Amino acid sequence: xxxxxxxxxxxxxxxxxxxxxxxxxxxxxxxxxxxxxxxxxxxxxxxxxxxxxxxxxxxxxxxxxxxxxxxxxxxxxxxxxxxxxxxxxxxxxxxxxxxxxxxxxxxxxxxxxxxxxxxxxxxxxxxxxxxxxxxxxxxxxxxxxxxxxxxxxxxxxxxxxxxxxxxxxxxxxxxxxxxxxxxxxxxxxxxxxxxxxxxxxxxxxxxxxxxxxxxxxxxxxxxxxxxxxxxxxxxxxxxxxxxxxxxxxxxxxxxxxxxxxxxxxxxxxxxxxxxxxxxxxxxxxxxxxxxxxxxxxxxxxxxxxxxxxxxxxxxxxxxxxxxxxxxxxxxxxxxxxxxxxxxxxxxxxxxxxxxxxxxxxxxxxxxxxxxxxxxxxxxxxxxxxxxxxxxxxxxxxxxxxxxxxxxxxxxxxxxxxxxxxxxxxxxxxxxxxxxxxxxxxxxxxxxxxxxxxxxxxx
Amino acid sequence: xxxxxxxxxxxxxxxxxxxxxxxxxxxxxxxxxxxxxxxxxxxxxxxxxxxxxxxxxxxxxxxxxxxxxxxxxxxxxxxxxxxxxxxxxxxxxxxxxxxxxxxxxxxxxxxxxxxxxxxxxxxxxxxxxxxxxxxxxxxxxxxxxxxxxxxxxxxxxxxxxxxxxxxxxxxxxxxxxxxxxxxxxxxxxxxxxxxxxxxxxxxxxxxxxxxxxxxxxxxxxxxx
Numbered sequence: 233x234x235x236x237x238x239x240x241x242x243x244x245x246x247x248x249x250x251x252x253x254x255x256x257x258x259x260x261x262x263x264x265x266x267x268x269x270x271x272x273x274x275x276x277x278x279x280x281x282x283x284x285x286x287x288x289x290x291x292x293x294x295x296x297x298x299x300x301x302x303x304x305x306x307x308x309x310x311x312x313x314x315x316x317x318x319x320x321x322x323x324x325x326x327x328x329x330x331x332x333x334x335x336x337x338x339x340x341x342x343x344x345x346x347x348x349x350x351x352x353x354x355x356x357x358x359x360x361x362x363x364x365x366x367x368x369x370x371x372x373x374x375x376x377x378x379x380x381x382x383x384x385x386x387x388x389x390x391x392x393x394x395x396x397x398x399x400x401x402x403x404x405x406x407x408x409x410x411x412x413x414x415x416x417x418x419x420x421x422x423x424x425x426x427x428x429x430x431x432x433x434x435x436x437x438x439x440x441x442x443x444x445x446x447x448x449x450x451x452x453x454x455x456x457x458x459x460x461x462x463x464x465x466x467x468x469x470x471x472x473x474x475x476x477x478x479x480x481x482x483x484x485x486x487x488x489x490x491x492x493x494x495x496x497x498x499x500x501x502x503x504x505x506x507x508x509x510x511x512x513x514x515x516x517x518x519x520x521x522x523x524x525x526x527x528x529x530x531x532x533x534x535x536x537x538x539x540x541x542x543x544x545x546x547x548x549x550x551x552x553x554x555x556x557x558x559x560x561x562x563x564x565x566x567x568x569x570x571x572x573x574x575x576x577x578x579x580x581x582x583x584x585x586x587x588x589x590x591x592x593x594x595x596x597x598x599x600x601x602x603x604x605x606x607x608x609x610x611x612x613x614x615x616x617x618x619x620x621x622x623x624x625x626x627x628x629x630x631x632x633x634x635x636x637x638x639x640x641x642x643x644x645x646x647x648x649x650x651x652x653x654x655x656x657x658x659x660x661x662x663x664x665x666x667x668x669x670x671x672x673x674x675x676x677x678x679x680x681x682x683x684x685x686x687x688x689x690x
Numbered sequence: 691x692x693x694x695x696x697x698x699x700x701x702x703x704x705x706x707x708x709x710x711x712x713x714x715x716x717x718x719x720x721x722x723x724x725x726x727x728x729x730x731x732x733x734x735x736x737x738x739x740x741x742x743x744x745x746x747x748x749x750x751x752x753x754x755x756x757x758x759x760x761x762x763x764x765x766x767x768x769x770x771x772x773x774x775x776x777x778x779x780x781x782x783x784x785x786x787x788x789x790x791x792x793x794x795x796x797x798x799x800x801x802x803x804x805x806x807x808x809x810x811x812x813x814x815x816x817x818x819x820x821x822x823x824x825x826x827x828x829x830x831x832x833x834x835x836x837x838x839x840x841x842x843x844x845x846x847x848x849x850x851x852x853x854x855x856x857x858x859x860x861x862x863x864x865x866x867x868x869x870x871x872x873x874x875x876x877x878x879x880x881x882x883x884x885x886x887x888x889x890x891x892x893x894x895x896x897x898x899x900x901x902x903x904x905x906x907x908x909x910x911x912x913x914x
Contacts, residue, residue: 458770458771461770461791461792462699462702462770462791463701464791464792465699465702465770465791465792465793466699466701466702466705468792468793469701469702469705469706469709469792469795470701470705472705472709472794472795473705473708473709473712473795476709476712476795489701489704489705492701493701496701624745
């Protein structure tokens with residue numbers, strides 16, 4: 233049987249053991265003390281008896297009838313060593329000539345012997361030690377019997393007392409059992425014993441964090457479902473128009489629109505997946521040295537054809553800097569997604585004939601990435617909101633399909649993972665407006681391979 | 691019938707506009723709430739197709755302001771928000787109908803026709819006056835049961851006149867019904883179309899009130 237640990241059982245066991253030990257100690261102490269006292273009393277009795285015998289005629293039973301007196305052996309000898317009197321025929325008690333007390337071991341156990349010399353006679357009084365021991369043992373027993381009798385009651389009391397003390401835990405267990413992902417109310421903390429309160433308090437903290445995280449997840453899923461509906465509606469409309477098309481030209485046009493709608497839906501799904509992958513705690517890849525300059529060249533290469541198709545001049549500026557490539561410790565896939573989103577955004581929002589410059593520099597131990605465009609820019613009042621997912625700056629459209637509304641949210645998430653700071657400012661002045669310049673400053677910590685301590689999101 | 695479409699998504703807006711045009715509506719398309727309000731102020735549209743998630747001014751705010759002004763033109767909400775609470779909020783704010791994305795274009799057109807019919811106080815699909823019958827769904831016109839072939843503009847003009855029998859419509863009002871924004875209006879287009887209609891339906895089918903406009907004939911086409 234698999235025995236589970238029980239506080240109640242353990243406490244009762246330990247308390248019982250302690251109680252028994254205390255009783256044992258009490259018994260021993262009582263015994264020792266009683267024996268010492270019995271020794272004093274009986275020794276005194278022996279001297280008194282010896283003294284009373286020195287002047288009496290040696291006939292009949294010796295006087296005195298104190299407890300254990302019947303076991304007393306009296307012997308009297310004369311000066312020449314001839315025994316004059318023996319109260320009981322006892323073997324093995326030696327004749328003692330030395331006056332005073334002695335303890336003698338005989339075949340019949342230990343004897344306490346007192347001898348005295350008076351009026352030409354040696355009087356020896358002896359008593360078995362067992363008498364004293366029995367007396368002491370009796371005393372000890374009388375002391376512990378009531379304690380032993382009370383012990384089971386104490387155990388039962390402790391058993392119920394602990395049950396009573398632990399009842400709040402059962403209430404907490406019931407309350408926790410009632411919680412579900414849909415109802416993460418805090419547990420009641422009132423009336424809890426001080427031992428349980430820290431646990432419940434910590435649980436409430438966890439519940440609150442879970443509730444927030446679940447709420448964020450739920451909001452994200454609702455947002456995502458809502459956002460997916462738009463490209464799907466567009467696709468559905470285009471499909472219906474393609475069905476209705478009266479001639480090949482109309483049909484080809486509708487099918488081209490349909491394809492654009494599908495690309496848009498696909499892009500949105502990909503962006504959603506990227507964002508989900510960058511969710512804290514999901515699939516966290518270890519940090520490794522990443523060549524940011526090289527990565528930027530790569531991303532520009534990937535997006536060059538799209539930029540050319542939109543007649544946007546996309547290129548890298550200052551990449552021949554003598555300082556050399558900027559190396560950061562980070563997640564290559566994440567940094568690549570961040571760069572790709574920034575450059576893609578710039579290309580997407582820059583009107584035809586515009587320009588997008590990408591710069592990667594080293595500055596005071598940081599790697600600084602800049603993407604500047606000649607697009608419409610983002611008004612200062614909108615610069616914090618643009619990092620919210622699915623937020624699009626009103627009145628600023630793209631040349632083709634609307635963006636996913638997730639690009640900058642993804643950038644922000646990845647930047648946070650790298651302890652990077654993002655700043656939005658004016659870009660390159662051009663026909664479209666003041667342009668947008670995104671600056672990402674990534675600290676290049678020396679400790680490569682270790683992730684900097686992450687701030688706990690509130 | 692001339693509709694105002696307020697939809698911020700360029701793909702969806704273009705799709706709806708094209709689809710409704712194919713169904714014979716004149717559709718003007720705006721992409722934000724403020725533009726919708728400016729367009730409504732022109733008072734040339736018969737119905738508003740309204741998306742709720744509009745930039746610059748929320749769709750529901752546009753709707754409430756419209757009802758607050760006493761503008762009773764039918765409003766059809768087209769949105770991705772599909773919860774019961776959203777529908778209730780939309781209808782309570784003054785919408786006449788609610789369509790959730792994605793939807794069938796044919797259903798959207800049918801709902802628009804139903805709203806237009808109801809707002810004109812009619813229960814029948816077919817507009818009829820005297821001997822003239824006009825079916826907005828099949829785009830068929832009959833005089834004394836005989837089908838008459840009309841051009842799209844002629845049809846739209848006759849529909850506008852039949853929709854409000856007894857009312858005199860000015861040249862500007864008729865032009866508004868016939869042309870959307872950005873469409874070239876020829877100087878005497880209305881006269882040309884009226885002339886064609888009279889030729890096809892009968893000279894008395896449409897009456898001219900000099901200096902004011904045109905109305906459908908009192909007993910149009912009832913020749914003995």
